[in-house]
Amino acid sequence: MKRAVIVICDSLRRDLITPADAPFLCELGRHSAQFTNHTSVFPSTTRASAASIATGCRPARHGLLGNTMALDEGNGLVCLSVGAPDFRDRLYRATGRTLHVPTMAERIARRGGEAIAFSNVSPGAAYFLDPDGWGWVYNPAGSFGPGRRPLPAGEGLAVGKGEAGDNAVTERFCAEVLDDRAPTLALLWLSEPDFTGHHAPLGSPEHRRAIAAADRNVRRVAETVARLDPAGEDILFVVGSDHGMETVAETIDLDKVLTEAGLKRASRSTEIVGAPNGTAAVLYFADPDGPLVAEVAKFLEGQAWAGQVFTGNRLAAIGLPAASAARIAVTMRTEDRPNPYGVSGHSAIVRDPSGEKDVTGFGQHGGLGPNEQRPFLYVSGGGFAPGLRTARSSLVDIAPSVLRHLGLAHADLDGRALPQQPPA
Numbered sequence: 001m002k003r004a005v006i007v008i009c010d011s012l013r014r015d016l017i018t019p020a021d022a023p024f025l026c027e028l029g030r031h032s033a034q035f036t037n038h039t040s041v042f043p044s045t046t047r048a049s050a051a052s053i054a055t056g057c058r059p060a061r062h063g064l065l066g067n068t069m070a071l072d073e074g075n076g077l078v079c080l081s082v083g084a085p086d087f088r089d090r091l092y093r094a095t096g097r098t099l100h101v102p103t104m105a106e107r108i109a110r111r112g113g114e115a116i117a118f119s120n121v122s123p124g125a126a127y128f129l130d131p132d133g134w135g136w137v138y139n140p141a142g143s144f145g146p147g148r149r150p151l152p153a154g155e156g157l158a159v160g161k162g163e164a165g166d167n168a169v170t171e172r173f174c175a176e177v178l179d180d181r182a183p184t185l186a187l188l189w190l191s192e193p194d195f196t197g198h199h200a201p202l203g204s205p206e207h208r209r210a211i212a213a214a215d216r217n218v219r220r221v222a223e224t225v226a227r228l229d230p231a232g233e234d235i236l237f238v239v240g241s242d243h244g245m246e247t248v249a250e251t252i253d254l255d256k257v258l259t260e261a262g263l264k265r266a267s268r269s270t271e272i273v274g275a276p277n278g279t280a281a282v283l284y285f286a287d288p289d290g291p292l293v294a295e296v297a298k299f300l301e302g303q304a305w306a307g308q309v310f311t312g313n314r315l316a317a318i319g320l321p322a323a324s325a326a327r328i329a330v331t332m333r334t335e336d337r338p339n340p341y342g343v344s345g346h347s348a349i350v351r352d353p354s355g356e357k358d359v360t361g362f363g364q365h366g367g368l369g370p371n372e373q374r375p376f377l378y379v380s381g382g383g384f385a386p387g388l389r390t391a392r393s394s395l396v397d398i399a400p401s402v403l404r405h406l407g408l409a410h411a412d413l414d415g416r417a418l419p420q421q422p423p424a
């Protein structure tokens with residue numbers, strides 16, 4: 001029986017995988033197909049990335065446009081956190097659906113298989129791996145079986161983010177999921193090094209310890225996979241991250257800037273609503289075809305902290321819908337300069353009203369900066385020969401590769417199944 005196992009080390013930047021901090025990943029990389037030009041999606045946030053890994057499609061098609069999204073629940077557009085435990089239900093009530101395309105869990109369940117996800121990040125990022133309950137999703141905020149049946153508290157994941165929680169989740173994942181339940185697809189999403197990277201400088205001793213912790217957890221899973229499938233024929237083993245990080249240079253209060261420029265009536269007014277996504281923002285308009293869109297875009301293009309401004313067909317080019325209420329995406333300007341620990345890359349971020357703390361000097365992501373768009377990807381087993389793959393790959397290529405391994409259809413996805421052999 002063919003199986004697939006996926007491990008995501010949230011936020012682990014490809015260039016921060018070093019022999020000193022991640023000795024096992026360095027070794028695993030040498031024995032895997034290693035994708036050296038692997039990219040995230042836009043916005044490069046965990047929740048949009050989770051949906052893209054789960055569906056093989058970019059946000060334009062799966063419909064989850066970032067870590068925050070503006071929804072009209074009957075009283076005009078309001079920005080909501082996608083990470084909240086109830087966001088999935090609010091999205092369903094407001095729009096009549098969750099993701100717009102099937103997940104791997106659905107495709108597998110329809111063919112009689114089973115998918116189990118253990119996710120130690122935000123509830124939103126966990127639930128959008130399988131928002132309609134085709135398989136099992138475990139998260140500390142609440143766990144669900146098929147049909148979105150809530151699991152009793154004793155069966156859930158009673159852990160916190162960080163090393164200790166990741167260790168406990170990994171141990172249970174190996175023993176219960178991989179060894180005992182042996183589902184068609186088993187996915188483990190670790191909170192490190194993302195959790196520490198948001199609270200400490202990149203490359204600091206704390207951040208490097210978090211990378212080492214993720215490295216040890218990947219080793220636990222890899223050793224279990226190797227024991228279950230010594231020949232590497234039945235289990236496709238995918239290890240990667242969802243995005244990297246840049247260092248926060250400054251924080252821009254987008255609502256305030258737009259209000260002061262006379263483009264928005266008040267910080268909480270609903271005619272234009274900015275959805276902060278770390279080093280980027282998506283702007284939603286109550287009148288998406290009105291003249292305000294072009295005025296705001298022109299204004300943003302003139303701001304020193306802005307990187308690129310996307311409207312119209314250019315939204316489609318970065319994987320966002322071109323004709324929804326979301327009519328502008330803006331990335332923050334990035335700089336190459338290193339932080340005090342020698343880790344390159346700085347970016348401004350957009351203020352998120354839900355996070356009041358000053359995070360200058362710590363890690364963040366969401367935009368198109370070169371370091372946040374630098375996740376890693378190692379694939380082994382299932383016919384993948386070791387060696388470097390230098391052609392561009394993306395998070396959306398994971399699902400088609402898994403589906404191909406399982407003998408399931410995958411031609412209708414944005415992503416393409418990854419090459420099993422190195423280029424000739």
Ligand SMILES: [Zn+2]
Binds near residue numbers: 010045046047
């Ligand atoms: Zn992430």
